[in-house]
Amino acid sequence: MEIEAGVHLYRSYLDESAQIALLRDIEAVIAAAPLYLPTMPRSGKPFSVRMTNCGPLGWVSDKAGYRYQSRHPQTREPWPAIPQALLAAWEALADYPHPPQACLVNVYDSAARMGLHQDRDEAALDAPILSISLGADCRFRLGGAKRGDPSRAFALSSGDALTLGGPGRLRFHGVDKILPEIAPRLVSPLLAQGGRVNLTLRRVG
Numbered sequence: 001m002e003i004e005a006g007v008h009l010y011r012s013y014l015d016e017s018a019q020i021a022l023l024r025d026i027e028a029v030i031a032a033a034p035l036y037l038p039t040m041p042r043s044g045k046p047f048s049v050r051m052t053n054c055g056p057l058g059w060v061s062d063k064a065g066y067r068y069q070s071r072h073p074q075t076r077e078p079w080p081a082i083p084q085a086l087l088a089a090w091e092a093l094a095d096y097p098h099p100p101q102a103c104l105v106n107v108y109d110s111a112a113r114m115g116l117h118q119d120r121d122e123a124a125l126d127a128p129i130l131s132i133s134l135g136a137d138c139r140f141r142l143g144g145a146k147r148g149d150p151s152r153a154f155a156l157s158s159g160d161a162l163t164l165g166g167p168g169r170l171r172f173h174g175v176d177k178i179l180p181e182i183a184p185r186l187v188s189p190l191l192a193q194g195g196r197v198n199l200t201l202r203r204v205g
């Protein structure tokens with residue numbers, strides 16, 4: 001359903017067996033491209049979210065800034081391929097004639113959060129962003145086109161898909177907190193102690 005102009009929320013887009021299969025795919029991605037802790041531009045302060053990527057390009061952040069690059073910043077290897085189930089979700093939900101070029105894998109522990117931001121490191125602003133959640137619920141915050149605009153918060157749960165496209169593409173958003181008490185029964189080392197995994201598919205340019 002369209003919850004704001006250009007912002008669609010698909011509750012339980014993946015059923016439990018599809019969530020489990022996707023977790024196995026993401027565990028394999030992480031085995032090839034290990035999670036690492038990115039740092040903030042300039043300050044070099046570490047994020048609270050661990051990250052890796054799959055796809056031809058991956059989003060990275062370090063002292064030099066935010067950018068997309070074709071190799072893992074630590075192993076220097078190319079990123080692994082985007083799992084088929086994620087390509088299928090893009091095909092079904094993105095309404096865009098080209099496949100995604102990058103999938104950012106965000107792994108939250110129960111204390112991790114993500115501050116309010118826009119996704120604007122992509123030249124292809126005509127393509128939506130597709131985000132899929134696994135594991136613990138989170139309190140997701142959706143703002144407006146400007147940082148100070150009013151915002152609303154709602155839960156994202158395991159299996160939910162969210163797209164930001166068209167007039168919603170540049171809306172501010174973030175993750176206020178992880179709600180570990182509502183973690184579903186998915187078994188994965190990534191979800192130990194109430195963790196959450198978020199997969200964000202993007203077209204870069």
Ligand SMILES: O=C(O)CCC(=O)C(=O)O
Nearest residue numbers: 104106119131175198200
């Ligand atoms: O974890 C989420 O739901 C949001 C992730 C996000 O906004 C991002 O990676 O840019």
Ligand SMILES: [Fe+2]
Nearest residue numbers: 117118119173
């Ligand atoms: Fe984002």
